[in-house]
Amino acid sequence: xxxxxxxxxxxxxxxxxxxxxxxxxxxxxxxxxxxxxxxxxxxxxxxxxxxxxxxxxxxxxxxxxxxxxxxxxxxxxxxxxxxxxxxxxxxxxxxxxxxxxxxxxxxxxxxxxxxxxxxxxxxxxxxxxxxxxxxxxxxxxxxxxxxxxxxxxxxxxxxxxxxxxxxxxxxxxxxxxxxxxxxxxxxxxxxxxxxxxxxxxxxxxxxxxxxxxxxxxxxxxxxxxxxx
Amino acid sequence: xxxxxxxxxxxxxxxxxxxxxxxxxxxxxxxxxxxxxxxxxxxxxxxxxxxxxxxxxxxxxxxxxxxxxxxxxxxxxxxxxxxxxxxxxxxxxxxxxxxxxxxxxxxxxxxxxxxxxxxxxxxxxxxxxxxxxxxxxxxxxxxxxxxxxxxxxxxxxxxxxxxxxxxxxxxxxxxxxxxxxxxxxxxxxxxxxxxxxxxxxxxxxxxxxxxxxxxxxxxxxxxxxxxxxxxxxxxxxxxxxxxxxxxxxxxxx
Numbered sequence: 001x002x003x004x005x006x007x008x009x010x011x012x013x014x015x016x017x018x019x020x021x022x023x024x025x026x027x028x029x030x031x032x033x034x035x036x037x038x039x040x041x042x043x044x045x046x047x048x049x050x051x052x053x054x055x056x057x058x059x060x061x062x063x064x065x066x067x068x069x070x071x072x073x074x075x076x077x078x079x080x081x082x083x084x085x086x087x088x089x090x091x092x093x094x095x096x097x098x099x100x101x102x103x104x105x106x107x108x109x110x111x112x113x114x115x116x117x118x119x120x121x122x123x124x125x126x127x128x129x130x131x132x133x134x135x136x137x138x139x140x141x142x143x144x145x146x147x148x149x150x151x152x153x154x155x156x157x158x159x160x161x162x163x164x165x166x167x168x169x170x171x172x173x174x175x176x177x178x179x180x181x182x183x184x185x186x187x188x189x190x191x192x193x194x195x196x197x198x199x200x201x202x203x204x205x206x207x208x209x210x211x212x213x214x215x216x217x218x219x220x221x222x223x224x225x226x227x228x
Numbered sequence: 229x230x231x232x233x234x235x236x237x238x239x240x241x242x243x244x245x246x247x248x249x250x251x252x253x254x255x256x257x258x259x260x261x262x263x264x265x266x267x268x269x270x271x272x273x274x275x276x277x278x279x280x281x282x283x284x285x286x287x288x289x290x291x292x293x294x295x296x297x298x299x300x301x302x303x304x305x306x307x308x309x310x311x312x313x314x315x316x317x318x319x320x321x322x323x324x325x326x327x328x329x330x331x332x333x334x335x336x337x338x339x340x341x342x343x344x345x346x347x348x349x350x351x352x353x354x355x356x357x358x359x360x361x362x363x364x365x366x367x368x369x370x371x372x373x374x375x376x377x378x379x380x381x382x383x384x385x386x387x388x389x390x391x392x393x394x395x396x397x398x399x400x401x402x403x404x405x406x407x408x409x410x411x412x413x414x415x416x417x418x419x420x421x422x423x424x425x426x427x428x429x430x431x432x433x434x435x436x437x438x439x440x441x442x443x444x445x446x447x448x449x450x451x452x453x454x455x456x457x458x459x460x461x462x463x464x465x466x467x468x469x470x471x472x473x474x475x476x477x478x479x480x481x
Contacts, residue, residue, distance in 0.1 A: 024249035025300060027347065027375050032354055036364045045364040053358050053367070054432060056351055058464040063343040067257065071464075093478065100475055103468045120256035124263060131263070131293045134286025136270065139293050143267045146254035178478035184432075185439050186474055189446040190467040192429040196451030197463045199421040202348050204455070206414040216422015224426050227360075228437075 001086070001166050009082050010159040012038065016074035017154020020064065021113065022147045029074030031055030031102070038081025051084045051098055052077065057191035058103060061198035072109025075154040076102045079161035083169050092184035093176035094169070099187060101165040109157050116153050120146045234315035236272060236391050243271040244307060248383050251307075252300050259295045265307060266293030272311035288314040291323060297331045299338020304383045306330050308390020309397040318395060326395045333398070337406050342382070345413035350375040352420045359427035 019029040028034065032052040039048015055077060062070045080102030084094060123145055124131070130138035176183075203209045251264035269292045276284040292310055296303075306327070313323050354371035362370065389400045400406075429447055433440050454463055 021255060022250065022253045025252070026249075026379065027350075027372070030351065030371065032351065032358075032371055033368050036368050040364060049358070049364040049367060050432065053355060053428065056355060057428070058467065060348060060351060061462065061464050063347065065339055065343050067260070096471060097475060100468065100471050103464065103471075107465075107468075117256050120254050121258045124254065124256055124259055131266075132290050134288070134290035134293075136280060136285075136289060139263060139266045139270065139289060142263050143250060143253040146256075147250060150253075172475065172479045175479045177481045178474065181436060181439050183474070183478070184434065185443050185446075187471065188429055188432045189443045189450065190470060191432065192425060192443065192447030193450030193454060194463045194467055195421075195425055195428070196447055197454030197457075197461075199348075199352075199418060199425075200451070200455040202344055203414040203418045203421075206411050206418075209414055209418040212415045212418040213422045216419040216424075217426070218422075219419075220423040220426040223423065224430060227427070228430065228440075 001082070001162060006159060006162050009038065009041075009078055009162060010155040012041070013075035013078040013158025013161075014151045014153075014155030016078055017072060017109070017157060018074070018147065018151045020072055020074045020154075022150040029072075029077070031059050031073050031077040031080075034074055034077035035081035035084075035102070038078045039085045042082060042085035044085035047084045047090075047095075048081045051080055051095060051102070054095070054099055054187065054191050055080065055102055057195035057198075058099075060195050061201065063202070069110050069114055071103075071106035072113055072154075072157070073106050074109075075157040075161065076106035076109050078158050079105050079165060082162060083165055086166065086169070089169070089173065091173075091176075092180045092187065093173055093178065096183055096187045097169050097172055099191075101161070101169070105157070105161045105165070109154075112153050112157055116146075116149055119149060234275070234312055236311065236315075240271050240275075241387060241391075244268055244311070244387055245304075245383060247271065248300075248304050248307065248387070251303055259293075260297045261300065261303060262296040263293050265296045265303065265310070266290075268303075268307045269311050269314065273314060275315055287320075291320060294327075296327060298334035299342060301342055301379060301382045302334045302338035302386055304386025305390040305397055305400060306334060308387040308392075309394050310390075312391050312394040316394065322395065330398070333401055337401055340410040341406060341413070342379075345410045345417065346378050347375065349413050349417040349420065350378075352417055352424050355428050356420055356424035359424055359431050361431075 016029045016034045035052035035055055036048040039045050059073055064070050080098045083101055084098040127138050247268040251261055251268055254263045266289055273285050273288050274280050278284055298306055350371055354367055357370045358367040390397050426444055429443055430440050433443050
């Protein structure tokens with residue numbers, strides 16, 4: 001991957017990282033969107049989509065609630081999408097490695113968001129008197145500082161992620177020895193288990209959802225037989 | 229003397245809506261979304277006597293930029309109400325009480341409606357569309373269009389209802405969509421999840437009926453086991469560990 005490609009992907013990672021919280025929170029940063037878009041940008045939309053759908057199964061478990069620390073899916077999905085769309089990269093091993101890279105980088109990205117929030121607090125504290133005087137430039141400036149820093153954070157996360165994971169991926173793939181079917185089976189089983197558990201975790205407090213799940217599974221099973 | 233009834237021109241409403249998209253731009257652990265509320269109300273405050281930089285404008289902007297906590301989408305309800313209160317010259321103590329009272333409800337209602345219901349429902353619906361054979365564009369557009377239709381509708385409704393009712397807007401939180409929406413959406417989400425999960429796994433696994441069956445069986449057993457923990461386990465982190473072990477084994481063997 002050359003510098004221009006890394007730069008373009010980092011900019012994309014910055015924009016999608018910004019979407020997670022700061023602007024516009026339109027969920028462009030969800031893995032299903034971000035990984036697919038990155039794959040398409042790199043000329044492999046179908047591989048991006050498969051990765052995006054797999055990551056989305058994991059992402060269902062993590063909701064972006066307020067002050068909690070949650071994975072940052074925007075820049076990490078760009079890293080994953082770029083890995084899976086690299087020229088010459090194919091197979092379940094590549095998909096599994098891209099998932100590992102995206103999940104671990106999403107976790108690190110969550111940490112970077114916490115640091116940014118602390119930095120925002122430092123800036124706000126230093127300008128507290130100006131805000132208390134009703135300074136328009138300070139109020140607007142704090143928003144712009146925060147968003148610019150978040151954009152830079154996402155871009156940096158993407159650039160560092162690509163620098164670390166692209167060579168690691170190529171090294172690991174050259175030595176990959178586990179059969180294709182087994183690798184894919186384990187990966188998709190884990191994705192499915194996390195998604196199933198997440199559905200329960202998110203919805204179980206609502207009465208009657210168990211029966212809706214049973215009804216859904218029955219329809220799903222019928223479709224599986226009919227369409228399969 | 230009663231101040232004249234305030235008017236919020238369309239241009240100002242649009243400016244507020246655009247700024248609402250960036251309300252969390254300076255989110256931090258001390259004032260939370262407070263500076264963002266000041267940032268969003270600011271276009272309306274320009275109508276205060278003296279205009280930008282005037283005494284009333286500066287006092288109002290300072291008041292609105294203090295600590296505030298709310299769900300980012302439903303914060304629009306508070307922004308609309310606060311804009312009206314400031315333009316109508318409501319006394320500062322009343323505005324402070326309103327801000328304090330609205331923090332909790334706007335946070336919990338928004339979290340339940342959006343993060344715990346609407347977002348997972350839209351994601352699961354897009355996964356279902358993917359499982360039924362949609363390509364990259366169809367899958368992504370299904371998610372983005374459905375999610376953002378609700379997202380933008382909520383923000384626009386919030387600004388309008390907040391402006392319309394001013395500091396009496398609390399009753400708007402009794403809106404049927406906000407009260408019963410999470411229940412309906414959660415039920416729909418579970419139904420869609422039930423339909424989608426087997427089909428998603430099938431498409432992701434690809435060819436090989438035996439492998440598909442084995443993976444589906446593993447998902448069923450693992451999913452049931454996971455539900456026994458009632459959300460106390462972060463399964464994605466455990467999965468990451470297991471995948472990393474498999475990768476190490478595959479490379480070092």
